[in-house]
Amino acid sequence: MTDPRAAATADAVAAASVDAYPRIVAALIRVTGDWTLAEDCAQEALTAALQRWPQEGVPGNPGGWLMTVARNRAIDVLRRASVERRKLGELAALAIADPGSAPAEGDVVDDRLRLIFTCCHPALPLDARVALTLRTICRVPTADIARAFLVGESAMTRRLTRAKTKIAGAGIPYRVPTGPALTERLPGVLAVLYLLFTQGYNADGEPAFADEAIRLARLLRRLMPGQSEVSALLALFLFQHSRRDTRRDAHGALVALDKQDRRRWDHAAIGEGLRVLAEARDDGPYALQARIAACHATAPTAGATDWPAIAGWYDRLARVQPSPVIELNRAVAHGYAHGPDAGLSLLALARSGGALDDYPLAIAVEADLTARRGDPAHAAHLFRQAAAATDPGPVRRALLDRAADPLA
Template structure:
């Protein structure tokens, strides 16, 4: 009996239902976890119930009622308990607002504008995105203990400030959209950057389609969906039969999913017609240029560099600058690119050192290249990344 699998499937739904009843995401998360502990104790002997989610929700709700009765004053605890009991009948058929998808609705709920953008994204990834604290830390390029402290502080702020977590109204969506887009992109990226969690990328794309249908006039929503589709189109050629990553220059482009490529291109053209470029749209356009070229050597690198120049205006991050340097190396040579890479503060990012190793090797400096690859190997955080770096080191 794979209880962990059951928990992963039902956790988000159970928390979503309890948040709507309680208005307190911290309490909702705690009582659902308590319910799962009870399930681990009872289900092996009693069997998995016909509706695991219903069992978890009911058990968690009862624990929440007990906690409210214990911790509140007599009058207040009775009021809250009665409200929670009354909400039980309306949870499944009550007001959903304009966001009909359970997972997407809860992501909007968690991306509360009272929290700083980075904090709301990190907290949502941890609670709803299926990512561990280690994976969230990797997404933000910070040590795991640092991210753990940020998450604890965020939960404490929610509790101490009494930030209301409720299903957002339609008017609330634009203020929360930036966080929601970042959450979907980082969930996708975690599934794309590893070889053993493709379900994360698939779920991010599914939610991207739901969001695009919900907010068709938001070009960045369209841009993110295009970016995910164009990236995901390369998955068949990106992983060997042995599960190893294949870098872009070495991929068999004939294996790319042409349906996804064509859909992504159509969405990019739709963005271009609107004339309101943003970070996701520009990244999608960069990927569209790559997918136009039969080989790496035939890529329009001048256009790629120009698009990265635009991206640096709207999203001037070190990672964007690193990717731009890779394109500059193809257009103007590795020497200029190495100067750009050496100016970046990305010492903890393994791709920074891998790129340096590649540029140094191309410049005929093999000892320095090997040292850079060794550093990249120490910084890599997944087996797939380490395998790629070892292959580069040995090559």
Template structure:
């Protein structure tokens, strides 16, 4: 029997909580009821699974237990009597002719949750943050990290978003076909951030295939949206390299150090085929351009043979569409491969990204290449202090020692 400890339950939480929360929100129409019930179900799992072992279907067990907890809460609060009777019938597995299955263009509970959270009454940032919290099972701290803000700030934003949903009585329903394009931008951002959360933390790697599954579902649902195709291509091309990013001891490997024979050629070919279709449409967007940049990297047999001028040209287009400091930072890195580290450092030093670890890591590498070792060491130390994972901290500290 596999060991069931806190880490194992945490791993299952990452994999299953989004599905359970989405299912309960559809049933009860209340974020707090659903979220609290799923948290309680996992607390029960922590108490019972280590002694009794994993149930045959852990996700189903969590959803069923959470549904019963939610029903108990509604009963205790003596509210929503009609909803309670319907929910009880669902919990017992009986048919309820008064509550037919929802039909519409989105048939996946988790994708439905993304679309309903991405209601236009909420700000784009609130839409993305709330869905990351509910769907991805990310903590408030982890969501805050995705937005480069402090945890208390993000906690306040999440509370405000939930209150607005209640106050405005925003319905939990499937958007109609004509509403889908208007909800698309934050939905794509959520899927992208869910993938990145899995990419940056070994404990959350189950989020990567989940994000790709959602992107594939979106591409089927909206085949004529070029940015949906661009996002799918971007995730496939990034995923093709994921196994080669980590050494056997868990330490990170930079792009130039990776064994390219380990890259997944099937994912690369699929991603590049999508990029070519996007190019033929000639409707460039943020995700399409990022996918094109990754396709250029995938084309190169070695790091030295990368077509850096083409990557700079793509970043020029991307910066026009998304003039953010992070895009400018990545463009500066590419500039450094074409025009040298001094040109790149001049651009990097103009950016206001002091709380972003990658900013300091980039500065450190450029300073090291320029022979300014004491400054490089300080930049590595600052980057390590801000890094979100142990692997990144260890990597950056090693870089700081090498620069001394």
């Protein structure tokens, strides 16, 4: 039988760790410059809480208690290693005189932003930035990260170690850039969060990663008020994630957007997304994507979707952030707004550069437009071709289902 007190303690530790763990790691990295030491001490503080809180009770300020235990552990380790007095003095300054009091808000903001910008530094490979963000800020187990990246746990451990070593060895500054440097670096940070969300939102992704991306986007918006693209990215995540419970049927098969039960969408998330999006200008790539997602999220039925507006947003997005995939989505939008011939013309233009050759989704888009144009036999052939180019899984099954019934 489960001990109710132990279960309650575990819940309290889990709740505290969401906020406190990255703050503690960030503060200890700032002082010691040692990522491994910071993570080990933060983890040991969580372990100590699981051992002591059932007997002593959950403290009034769980985060402050965890910070004190982690700081004291770091001091012990550094003393044994005979580290210079300066670092010990700075660590001692992390002490919270009253464990029930909260840390200074400015310190929390600075440390968290430093950690986010360091994990997302452009000197690191993009996959390392995502993995380091998951491990250090989100406290996702290394085994889970490895599974998402389709590598072994030992390989992911080495990847994380190399990233931390590069940060130390290359002298990557542990700070938030300012002025023009902030303008240059912020898109890279947002790109990491976008990729993190995608890792969770994809058909074969880890759903928890999407939740973590939303949490980090909320945090970044709170720490960097007034940054239009930060608000836009959060809004985009909220609109997309609002459909999470309707994207599969009872058997696990993918359900197309126009077939989803919109009554089951998370309308609270959609409302939050609309409020957040009101803070964003319409000239950034994430703001334009969020406007597109808002058109889908607010349509009461699939038939009421404002496809001309979506096509217009894609026209603007293609100018701001040109890419073959955006041109592909633009072809879809125009196909629904102005007829399949218009979509097929834009699709041919998007494929003319060769970047979309053998890309399964491009073939699937051609198949859908061909079916709507009135040639289901050729459409079925194209759906089968797209399925053959897709890895086994729910996407391939969905394409084969469309091949069996192209007009579905």
